[in-house]
Amino acid sequence: MFRKILCAVLAAAAVLLAVPAFAHHGWAGNDDKEFELTGTVEQPVSLSGPHATMKIRAEGEVWDITLAPPPRTQAAGLKADSLPKGATVTVHGHRNKDPKRFEIKTERVTYEGKVFDVYPDRS
């Protein structure tokens, strides 16, 4: 009885543990090509959650800009008030693979000649 149930549970666990094989981490959901986009700040930098975020308006869409985790983004010099709403910024990174999703995992942001390099070892 014990052995049979244990085997069933272990088999179920093995299947579940195999799942991460296709749910890749980090940058794999984004295109390999470098991507650059210039737009205006729609929602300034938020230094909360697993990654800092902001939104910019460009090409008639509102883009979700995913930055580094909050401590790292702050260390790169980006604060909540660094990029005011309406400012023209250029973001450089990798676009989401899904063409219907306007999301960019961002390596650096340029504003008035200042470069905020949130992933200096990637770009």
Added chain:
Amino acid sequence: MNALLGALQDSPLGELVRGAGVWSYGILNAVHVIGLAALFGAIVVLDLRLLGWRAARPLHEVAAGTVPIAAIGLAVAAVTGLAMLSSNARDYVRNPFLLVKFAALAVGLLNLLLLHRSRAWRAVRERRDASSGDRRRLAMGGALSLVAWIATIVAGRLMGYA
């Protein structure tokens, strides 16, 4: 569902977490891991005993040494989990693993509730010898518990990668 996530993000808890500094999410995450380690570490011992492993140890003693730790771990994980989710709940609107996680969590909690109200568990509490029917009921509860908590943890982790 989406309205619920939105309400959670706009709640005072969400504002509190977002305003608590750049390390707040990482610290909540660490405490969440400690909570679920306590929950899962303790519950595995009980579940395996329910399945008949090391049956020489009286079940009521194993339960007394594991259930309180699991309960505290569950409370810690629930509070920190809710706090983390509230900081950016809208990001999970289309996240398939969110639904899987909460479904598995619901199964785990329902299983525990039903097990604790079963005749078999009353026999354990009253330190009576379990009948073979009771033993089967306990083993079923242990197996379902293992599956539900493993599924909860795996789906919860995958939420961050979807």
